[in-house]
Amino acid sequence: MNPRVNAIEPSLIRTIAAKKKPGSIDLGLGEPTLLPQQRFIEAATRWAAEHGVRYTVNAGDPALRERIAAHYAYPGMSDGRHVCVMTGSQEAVYVAIKTLLDPAKDELLVVDPAFPAYAKMAQLEGIPYRHVHMRADADFRYDADAILDTIDRATRVIVVASPANPTGRVLRDADARRLAEGLLARPGPPIWVLQDEIYRELTYIDDPGYIAQYYPHTIVANSLSKSNALTGMRIGWLLAPDAAIASLIKTHAWITSTASAFGQRVAYEIFGEPGAITEQSAWYRAQHARVTEVLDASGLRYVPIDGAFYVCVKLPHGDDSLAAALDLVENRGVVAIPGRIFGDSLEGWLRLSWVAPIEDVEEGLRRIAAI
Amino acid sequence: MNPRVNAIEPSLIRTIAAKKKPGSIDLGLGEPTLLPQQRFIEAATRWAAEHGVRYTVNAGDPALRERIAAHYAYPGMSDGRHVCVMTGSQEAVYVAIKTLLDPAKDELLVVDPAFPAYAKMAQLEGIPYRHVHMRADADFRYDADAILDTIDRATRVIVVASPANPTGRVLRDADARRLAEGLLARPGPPIWVLQDEIYRELTYIDDPGYIAQYYPHTIVANSLSKSNALTGMRIGWLLAPDAAIASLIKTHAWITSTASAFGQRVAYEIFGEPGAITEQSAWYRAQHARVTEVLDASGLRYVPIDGAFYVCVKLPHGDDSLAAALDLVENRGVVAIPGRIFGDSLEGWLRLSWVAPIEDVEEGLRRIAAI
Numbered sequence: 001m002n003p004r005v006n007a008i009e010p011s012l013i014r015t016i017a018a019k020k021k022p023g024s025i026d027l028g029l030g031e032p033t034l035l036p037q038q039r040f041i042e043a044a045t046r047w048a049a050e051h052g053v054r055y056t057v058n059a060g061d062p063a064l065r066e067r068i069a070a071h072y073a074y075p076g077m078s079d080g081r082h083v084c085v086m087t088g089s090q091e092a093v094y095v096a097i098k099t100l101l102d103p104a105k106d107e108l109l110v111v112d113p114a115f116p117a118y119a120k121m122a123q124l125e126g127i128p129y130r131h132v133h134m135r136a137d138a139d140f141r142y143d144a145d146a147i148l149d150t151i152d153r154a155t156r157v158i159v160v161a162s163p164a165n166p167t168g169r170v171l172r173d174a175d176a177r178r179l180a181e182g183l184l185a186r187p188g189p190p191i192w193v194l195q196d197e198i199y200r201e202l203t204y205i206d207d208p209g210y211i212a213q214y215y216p217h218t219i220v221a222n223s224l225s226k227s228n229a230l231t232g233m234r235i236g237w238l239l240a241p242d243a244a245i246a247s248l249i250k251t252h253a254w255i256t257s258t259a260s261a262f263g264q265r266v267a268y269e270i271f272g273e274p275g276a277i278t279e280q281s282a283w284y285r286a287q288h289a290r291v292t293e294v295l296d297a298s299g300l301r302y303v304p305i306d307g308a309f310y311v312c313v314k315l316p317h318g319d320d321s322l323a324a325a326l327d328l329v330e331n332r333g334v335v336a337i338p339g340r341i342f343g344d345s346l347e348g349w350l351r352l353s354w355v356a357p358i359e360d361v362e363e364g365l366r367r368i369a370a371i
Numbered sequence: 372m373n374p375r376v377n378a379i380e381p382s383l384i385r386t387i388a389a390k391k392k393p394g395s396i397d398l399g400l401g402e403p404t405l406l407p408q409q410r411f412i413e414a415a416t417r418w419a420a421e422h423g424v425r426y427t428v429n430a431g432d433p434a435l436r437e438r439i440a441a442h443y444a445y446p447g448m449s450d451g452r453h454v455c456v457m458t459g460s461q462e463a464v465y466v467a468i469k470t471l472l473d474p475a476k477d478e479l480l481v482v483d484p485a486f487p488a489y490a491k492m493a494q495l496e497g498i499p500y501r502h503v504h505m506r507a508d509a510d511f512r513y514d515a516d517a518i519l520d521t522i523d524r525a526t527r528v529i530v531v532a533s534p535a536n537p538t539g540r541v542l543r544d545a546d547a548r549r550l551a552e553g554l555l556a557r558p559g560p561p562i563w564v565l566q567d568e569i570y571r572e573l574t575y576i577d578d579p580g581y582i583a584q585y586y587p588h589t590i591v592a593n594s595l596s597k598s599n600a601l602t603g604m605r606i607g608w609l610l611a612p613d614a615a616i617a618s619l620i621k622t623h624a625w626i627t628s629t630a631s632a633f634g635q636r637v638a639y640e641i642f643g644e645p646g647a648i649t650e651q652s653a654w655y656r657a658q659h660a661r662v663t664e665v666l667d668a669s670g671l672r673y674v675p676i677d678g679a680f681y682v683c684v685k686l687p688h689g690d691d692s693l694a695a696a697l698d699l700v701e702n703r704g705v706v707a708i709p710g711r712i713f714g715d716s717l718e719g720w721l722r723l724s725w726v727a728p729i730e731d732v733e734e735g736l737r738r739i740a741a742i
Contacts, residue, residue: 001470001615002470002472002474002622005618005621005622006618008621008625011624030426031426034423035423036419036423038420041416041419041424041633042416045416048407049412052405052406052603053407053412053600053601053602053603053604054402054602054603055401055402055602055603056603087458087627087630087631088628090625090626090627090628091626091627094626094627098376099372099373099376100372100373101373117625121625124622231426232426232629232632232633232635233633234605234627234629234630234631234632247376247377250376250381251373251376253382254379254461254465254491254492254495255461255462256458256459256461256462256465256605257461257462257605258459258603258605259458259605260458260603260604260605260634261605262412262603262604262634263633263634264603
């Protein structure tokens with residue numbers, strides 16, 4: 001068997017989730033609690049009755065790709081040919097990491113705290129990786145200079161999630177500019193930036209930064225999962241410039257061939273209705289305001305929430321986030337994710353999602369404050 | 372970039388398909404022309420209205436996995452935990468090859484003529500591979516002894532597609548027994564067999580062989596794509612024994628996380644209605660009888676069709692299948708796939724699919740006979 005597969009440790013998130021007791025407050029959820037917009041699923045069902053559900057070309061339905069590219073209109077990748085539709089942003093990120101890096105000599109740089117998938121995917125491919133830690137004493141805000149200072153000769157891809165899971169921090173426009181300037185000023189072959197924008201529509205600040213606006217060697221991953229409560233539809237995509245898109249499509253073609261044509265039709269309908277991609281954002285903005293109030297009242301230290309639907313709270317006592325999460329799930333009826341899963345810099349913290357009813361979030365925070 | 376990605380040559384099938392002119396007879400199609408059973412898509416749509424379309428666990432919905440395992444009831448893998456639901460059989464086969472082989476020392480053995488994906492996937496992973504050719508003078512029928520004789524010390528996985536794309540040959544029950552006996556008699560660590568059963572429901576002989584019935588180190592790949600005309604739904608699966616299933620699920624989890632929950636619900640409905648998985652088989656049996664008649668009348672040499680919806684025909688003059696396919700698509704209004712794509716042993720042949728209307732198949736054969 002492939003020793004790299006067996007070397008990957010099982011997911012701690014799932015270990016915690018498996019211990020959940022009936023009636024527990026679940027602040028571990030990584031997906032919306034809203035229902036998706038049923039009208040788009042019904043439209044796809046009517047389309048299937050007439051056309052069947054056939055293969056699309058590997059990169060996805062050309063009409064959908066046009067709509068996606070036009071919606072984001074990033075410089076150098078505003079045409080349908082710059083889009084590859086994927087089985088969720090998971091496949092999108094996996095294909096980008098696998099394609100852009102040569103395991104024999106290149107290195108991935110992960111901006112931490114980060115979702116563990118980036119490092120696990122690199123492990124699976126035998127690609128060396130390093131982390132650059134955003135600082136707890138700066139509330140984990142993005143620091144473009146720290147990222148630039150960590151680059152070394154082997155670094156070929158930097159992955160940045162913004163809005164970030166787990167911290168909820170969002171790269172500012174000025175940070176994106178600074179990062180682009182620093183990268184453009186470097187001699188030698190360009191370094192790719194992979195910006196994971198899966199929480200893009202859940203942003204609560206006025207000046208979010210998109211690196212693709214300023215830096216031509218950017219690849220963007222996104223999906224319908226969070227914006228449209230369609231985690232299970234498995235429709236994501238990569239946006240990439242001419243220099244990368246053909247290779248990315250080739251890798252995708254041999255791994256999964258195509259994304260679901262049914263899901264692609266749902267996406268085609270969503271991108272065809274102005275505002276449909278942000279229709280659910282209002283609920284998150286309202287919930288964000290309520291959550292900020294209960295956090296302020298909780299007495300817990302927490303990371304300001306710029307985007308996404310998570311909040312990182314500091315453990316009131318001690319630093320062992322796994323022990324605290326196990327205590328919470330086993331003895332106190334609260335599912336929370338230990339910070340250490342997201343990198344050393346988040347040890348001593350818990351990641352909470354706040355898509356549960358606000359009373360549950362409030363009660364969960366009360367129990368955490370009491371440990 | 373990853374040099375293995377760039378080393379993979381573009382698909383010749385797509386090169387030919389791209390030259391298709393309006394009004395051409397398309398005998399290149401690799402998917403059904405029937406419409407899927409709309410009632411199952413509608414049932415999944417009603418389910419989504421109530422439950423949303425959320426993540427399932429990585430391996431897939433447990434209730435679906437139970438139904439799939441029970442349907443096939445293979446020894447040692449008849450329980451839901453032996454199933455991992457995938458994004459089509461493409462991801463299923465990719466995950467199996469990636470997981471079961473160590474690129475540093477193991478080798479894949481591909482039984483040829485074969486769909487090119489197996490070798491391309493190995494190339495992408497840096498896994499060495501060899502071919503064992505079934506013989507043209509035996510009409511490419513499966514030869515268990517030839518397979519057994521080709522195994523060497525590095526061989527760790529043998530991939531056999533039955534029913535086969537491109538040849539339409541089906542492993543006989545006696546062949547499956549012989550292969551299992553030969554493998555069980557070998558000293559040393561067991562060799563895995565991956566049987567790709569994607570055309571299982573399109574079988575026209577009475578004694579098809581399933582290696583999983585006789586050999587405990589078998590992994591089975593299948594999907595809804597061909598049996599239920601759902602190529603675009605991207606629902607496939609692996610069936611695997613205890614020794615392999617956990618590792619396969621782990622690889623799948625990092626590549627695509629889960630298969631489409633909507634597609635899984637469609638599959639759940641299909642497996643819940645007795646006969647739904649074979650409902651469309653009758654059309655193929657009838658078409659098979661008609662196609663055999665027109666083939667016999669064509670004067671062309673062809674490989675007996677045991678299963679699937681392809682037929683391999685020998686070029687009446689010359690051996691250059693690519694030149695013949697280009698001539699057909701550019702000058703004679705027929706899309707046909709050159710045999711060389713499927714391995715050296717099929718050079719001099721064309722692969723034709725016969726899901727087009729029978730008059731088109733007949734006219735296409737007439738034009739091929741005339742070259």
